[in-house]
Structure formats: C-alpha cells, structure tokens
Amino acid sequence: MNILLALFVIVSISVPALSENEIKLDEGVLVLNRDNFKSAITDNEFILVEFYAPWCGHCKALAPEYVKAVTLLEENKSDIKLAKVDATEETELAEEHQIRGYPTLKFFIKGTAIDYNGGRKAEEIVSWLIKKTGPPAKELNTVEEAQDLIDNNNVVIIGFFKDPSSETAKAFLSVATTVDDHLFGITNSDALFEKYQAKDDSIILFKHYDGGKSVFEGEPTHQAIRKFVAVESLPLVVDFNTNTAQKIFGGDVKNHLLLFLSRSDEHFAKISDAASSVARPFRETVLFVTLNVDEEDHQRILEFFGLKKEDAPAARIIKLEEDMVKYKPESDDLTAENIQQFVQNFLDGKLKPILLQQELPEDWNSQPVKVLVASNFDEVALDPSKDVLVEFYAPWCGHCKQLVPIYDKVGEHFKDNEDVVIAKMDATANELEHTKVTGFPTIKLYPKGDLRKAVTYNGPRTFEGIVKFIETGGVDGADPDVATEAETEDDDKPRKDEL
Template sequence: MRRYSLLFFVLTVWAWTLNGEGAGEEGVEAPEEATPEPPSDELLEEDDILVLTQHNFGRALQEHRYLLVEFYAPWCGHCRALAPEYAKAASLLKNESSELKLAKVDGPAEKELAEEFGVTGYPALKFFKDGNRSQPVEFTGPREAEGIVRWLKRRLGPSATRLETEAEAAQFIDSQDIVIVGFFKDLQDEDVAGFLAIAEDAVDLTFGLTDRPELFQKYDLSRDTVVLFKKFDEGRADFPVDEELGLDQADLTHFLVVHSMHLVTEFNSQTSSKIFEARILNHLLLFINQTLSPHRELLKGFQEAAPAFRGEILFVVVDVAGENDHVLQYFGMNATDAPTLRLINVETTKKYVPGAGGEITAASVSAFCQDVLSGKVKPHLRSQEIPADWDQKPVKVLVGKNFEEVAFDASKNVFVKFYAPWCTHCKEMAQTWEDLAEKYKDREDIVIAELDSTANELEAFAIRGFPTLKYFPAGPDRKVIEYKSSRDLETFSKFLDNGGVLPEPEPKEPEVPLPEAGANDSKDHKDEL
C-alpha cells in the first residue's frame, strides 16, 4: 500500500510539471497578484464608543483631546458587567464636549496595543490627554456610569473651586455634608499641585482652594492647611502642611478617608466599601437590634469611646435585625447573641471577644480596645466540637480543637483540605478528595483530612480562599507546604508519593523536523508524506 501511495505521489508531481511546461510554451502570463489594501484608520463606533485597533489608535488620539480607553477581553466576566455602565457613561457624555470620547480595545485581539500600555488584566481603563501616547493615566474612579462621568469631569475642568470671598467660602462649605478646602498662601507652590492631584481622584468629595488672607483669618489659620468641613461629629478636621517636608499626598489621602467617615458607621450595602477602603486595620463592631430601645441606648457610650481611637480603630454598628446575616455567620454568631462586641484585625483576621457578663459602656469599650491594642487579650478562635466519629472514615474530620494534634503529629504526613460548605470549587473536588482518602486509607503514615474554615479558626495561620490545600510532613519541624497544582487524583497521588513535592516532568525526546519539499529524503520519509 505504501508503494502505491508513493507511486501516486510521483505521478502527480510529474503531471503538474508537464502541465506547467505546456502553459509556458503557449506564452500565457500568470495573473498579477492584487496588491493588498493598507489597513484602514477609519474610526467606527458602537453605542457612542470608538472601536480602536492598532491601525486607528493614533488617529483617535489626534482627533480627541481627551480619550478614555477600556481594554477588555470578550471572555472576561468583569468586562461584560462593566459594558452597560461604560455605554451609559458614553451616552451621558455625548453632548458634554467634542474633545472627550470613550473608546474600547479588544486586548487579546490587539496584543501590540495591550503590551504597549502595560495591560496585564481586564478590564483596564486608561485616560489619554492631549494626544500623549506615552503617559496614559490609570483610571481610579468608580466603575459605574455616574462615577466614570464624575472622574472624567474632574480631569476636564478644575478639580477644586477657587474661593475669593468670605461669602463664597461660607456658601461653598454649606453646600455639602463634607467639603475640603486647601488654604495655601502661594497657589504656585508645589504643594498645591499635590492637593489638586488628590482632588482629581477623590471624585466623591468636593474640593475648594484659596490664598486669601482674610479667609485664613476667618478660619483661624496661620499656615498652609487642608481643612475638612463636615456637618456631623466634630464639624471640622485640620491637616496642617509640614513647613519643612511639604504636603505628603499619601498622608493627606488617608486623613481625608478617615475624617470623612462618621465616628460610628453603620454597616450596610452603601457603607461597606468605605469601611474596608479606610485602611484602618482594626474594626470594633457593636452588634445590636435597632428595633429594641435598650439596645439603641448603648450607642451613646459606644460613640463616646470612639474619638480617642480615631484612625486606629474603626467603630462600626451592625444591626442584627437588618440584612446582615452574612456578617453574623462570619463571626459565628446568632441574632440572639446581641448586644455584644467583636474586634477584628482585617489584615490578620484575628478576632477578639470581651469578657463575659460585662456591660457596654464608654469606659468598658475603651478598656477593651486598649487591652487588645496592648496585647492583653488573646485572639478568640472558633471551633466546632470534635465529632465522635472524626477518624472513622477515610477522610478525617478536623476542627479547631483537634487540628494541632493531628496536623502536626510528627509520625504522620497529613494532607488537609480547608473548605467552605458553600464553595462551588470545594464541592467540585469533594469526590476526588474522597477517592484520594480511599486510596491511602491503609497507609499508616498518610492522613487525608478536611476542615470547615467557616466554623473553625486556627492560631497558626488564616485561610483566605477556598479550597486551600496544605501538606504537613512528618517530623518535629512543624513544616507547612501549600499545594498549588492540579486538583486531580493522579497529581495528588504523585505529590504524596514523592514526599510532598511534585516530581519534575520527564524530558521529552527532541522532535525530528520534517524535511522541506524537494529534499533528497529517504524512502521512509517520503512514504510518511
């Protein structure tokens, strides 16, 4: 069969050669290849949004002084969620300015553009001004239509209102619940540029600016100062500019976030993002039922304790009668546990509980905060009770109370799955974990276990994602190895059989390249063709 295939191949080549020679004798010229048209730089739109490519990007920069560009990927869920908001923002801005335009780029399809602008994830939004291609500004605003519009308007117009008279200042300060006014004796000073840069990004706040001596006097200021005026709590907070070091933008940004929040913030869907963006690591939570008068009376003492810890501990009220079941679940509580306090460090996730039976007063709240900050109170670790049959099945059941004893048993190699009952990925790998335990159930030196991290907390480390897989090799050193490879039975087995390390893949034999057409190949190579 191989011989006939070879013969057919040779005859076909000969026929092609003879036909070619005959055509040449007739003098028929081969048709000229059409010259491809150069790629068009035409600017097309979808939903008032420019669709940009490598070929028309430069033209878009030339024709629009301000250009916000979204780099997206068709398969990206976050990109799909942003799409209607981005289109709405484009519609809102349609009649604002001919100089401003929103655009989008398919990042995976336009790899050169994505690489040029350092796009490493999607969606990525970059703002171009005055045709400057080399230094786009990262978009830092909210990713909803109104927030996108506010962010852009800050960059098109002045980011702070110039205040000239006492009447203007008074009207400006009274116009919002929170306003920030920069008092600078010299508006050409570089500190002013730093202040305005912060104002451009902080689109949820309103900024003013003045250099008028009468306004310095009116507000009892003798040096450059940024003042946050607010219609709650203490009414005003001052940030004096260091006369030697100048204005520190990071410090001022943190100051504005901290002092724009109420001393006591109620946790809800509107405030949750601000609570976590405040960059205050310690949060003190008062759990009360707002429908009960005795519970509401506790707010007074809670609020009295707050000023001494501003910037160090964030005071938060959680209404157990509201839609906050997920918060209660996270702390392992029920609504009937209120009123009570919990303090959490959001970086370490360590939680602290006050002594039982104490009243919630300004004095007791202050004392509890001081004791936690000084290390006098140990973290509270939740744990389920040890099940009676925890070690009767192939997968051993660990809880906080037996974790140390089992995981750090010097005679065992222990492989633990840390999971959450609601986690989809955990559910998907559950059967594989059962199969793994069944495979090694007769190995005295290997233990396959699992721990519900939503109901059990550990002092050794915090679990931040699910599922998390950790291997505790036998020995006295208390080593912990995090498993980050494929979650299938074969790979798990290789990992265990190799002592908690995946073996290096065997080197592949180098591939022999196929010969080029027309080469003097051996008969075997030609038969393969």
C-alpha cells in the same frame, strides 16, 4: 483568611456631538451598544462608562447615584458624559474591555480608557471625575464660591494660603493631586480667611457631620495631610456598606472595632451613640464601624467572626494584618464605658486573640476522610508516625465543592493504609495559631517525622495528582513551606473589603 475585593461612570443630557437618534438617553445617561460605542468615546473628550448586569444588586444600588451624578455635572456646567452598557447583552464590548465583574466602570479620555477607582455615591463620582479633568484644587475667590462647594459636597478640603508657593501649600496640592475621593479648594482671599476664621497656611476639612469641620494641626507634610484627610473625612462611627467598604479596609487605620447591630432593633441607635461618644480619642488608631446584621450580604462576615444574626448586639476588634487577628470584649453589654475599655485594653496589649473552634463531631473518625476541628488538629495532623493530608475548605467555596468527589475518592484510596490519613477542616469555623489559610481550598501534607514542616499542594486538583503528591512525600506538585500558604488565581479568597 483573606476576603475578596471592584467599581464606576458619567454624562449630561445635552449631547452636542451625538444626536438622540444615535444614542438613547435613560434619565440623562447615554445608553451605549456595539453600534454607537466607538463614536461615543471618540466624539466626547471625557466619558465615564458603566458596564453593568440588570440582575446585579450592586448595579441596582449604583443606578440612582449615577443619575444624580448627571444632574450634579450639569449644575457644574461640565462637559463630562456619563454612559452605561448592558454587558449581558453587549458581550462583544464586555470581552473587548475585559469586563470580569459588575459594575465595572471605565473612564475614557479622548478614547483612551483608565479604570475608575472612586466611590459609588454621586458626589464621589463627580469629585473623582472633576479631579481627573481639572486642577487638583479649585481656586476660590469669593465666599459664595466656597460656600457653594461646601454645601454641595459631603466633604471638602480647603487650603488657606497667602502665599500659594509656600511649603505647606505645595504639600497640600500634592495631596489634592493624589486623593480622588474628595474635592479640594485653595484660596488667598481675605474674605474667606475672615468667614471661616482661618489662619495663614491652614487646612480645614468641611463635612456634613461630626461638628461640621476639622482643622489640620500636624506637621505640614504630604503624608500627615493625607492621613488627616483619610481619617477626618470618615464619620466617627462608619456604617459598613458597599459605598464605604473600600474606604474602611483601604484606609490607613488598620485596627477596626466592628459593632454587629440590627438596624431594626432599638439597640442600634443606643449603641451607635455610645460608640460615637467615645470614638474621637481613638480615631487615628482604631476605626469604629457599625455593621447591620439584617443585610443578607453581611452574613459571610458574621460567619468569619463565628457569629450568627441572633448574637447581635456584639462587638469585635480586628487587626488587619496578614492573619487578621480578632478580639472580643469581656462583656456583651455595649455601654460607652465598656466600649471605651475594650478599645483601650486592645491598644494596651491586654487582650488575647480569639480563635474560632467548632465542637468535635462524635463521628469525626468514621469516614475515609477524617473531620478535623481546632481541638483535634494537632493530635491528628501532627502525628509523627503518619503522612497526613489536610484540606482547608470553606462551606461556601465553589472550588471546594467541586473537589469533594475527588477528595473523597482519595480518602477511599488510602483508607486501609495505616501510614496515611486523609482529613479536612472547615477553616472558616476553626482557626489555628500555627497555620493561617488565605485561600480555599488549601491542601497541605504534614509528613511523618517532621512536625514543623508542612508542604502545600499546588498541582492539579485531580485524583491522580493528589495521590502522586502523597506517595512522593509532597515532592511532586508541591511548594515546601513552614508558615506560607498556596494561592492560585482561581482560589476562592475572602477579601477585606467584604468584611
């Protein structure tokens, strides 16, 4: 199962190129429309534009950070502007710029747009913009400059190089060029070396948590330095939210310990602290993440793991490979010792993956469309004497809901045919070792006589198309496959950044 993946913009109060009569300001953010949009992106060298919808929850969460970013840019005496467009009102602008979701941010450089792919916190927005409009690392000559940079940003990476042309310095600057999430500084000042107790050719990551700083100690290559920044810039235990999702699931560490906790319960701080106390030795191999089960947006994630809100506190480990394999601890008592043992057992290969499984309904066989769960799937779908069509669906999937009357009609059509079985399975609640589903709905035909081969239907989701697919033994409208799944552009696919 995959789980679905989106992002932001900037502007200051003084607008030398535009008068307030032409463009209104909302807390320092330029308000653009069809009449003033073109002049705004051409009269300003750098302008970040947010296309938003007033009803969008993510847009509402971004709004105060966006305004704060304006202030930070002003403090930096930056000419970068920050603007917004109500895409539900300015539909022509939204269509022109191919806006397909909210918020979508685009950065215009002398009128030419590039996609914004930074974070949603004010500091992250400013950092991204500064990196796109200036040198990869800010030259720091005084302690005051360095301390100001450190104090005003959650994460800053500073390279200390007596010789800025050294191999380590070159690798450091190459990382600074490619990492947009954080600000980088570089110095050869003796005063800064002394202030921060830095050695020559050293790299220090300063942060406002987990001890305040981390010193790079690996081989000074681009890859090693980049991984150091990615790992050490995150807290030992990361809280999952819209601001951290991309960093969590887009990072280099693909093994995640997920702690499902209720922030309103006293166990939240206790278990978070326990996890923090044992996380450091694992931080390059397993990312520790807390997830607040009280958040409505997180309910889909709970379903993916077969959990309910009342199951908290709970822990799972997920391995972010194609199959997204999941593991559970032996004990639900999430002490520091048990958490440490759970993670170590996972790394040592001592744990078996968990597969979700529903109870088999008593009436599973009573309708033309049979109901499958993990326990009866092989018996029914792999019956060598029948052609068995299975729809793998998700209860929340819009395309699956649209397919219901068509699929029921197919079931009715074949109900008296003893050689054909029409079935369906909730793939969010049942998992199979031999079949992995990455999009919904996925329709597979298991032909009679060949237990290993499944044929995935890629034709039109119509009664006629599906019936022809079955009657031709999966030849018409199909993709033969053994272990691959169909993916079409309009499939409902859960994405990793929603986990």
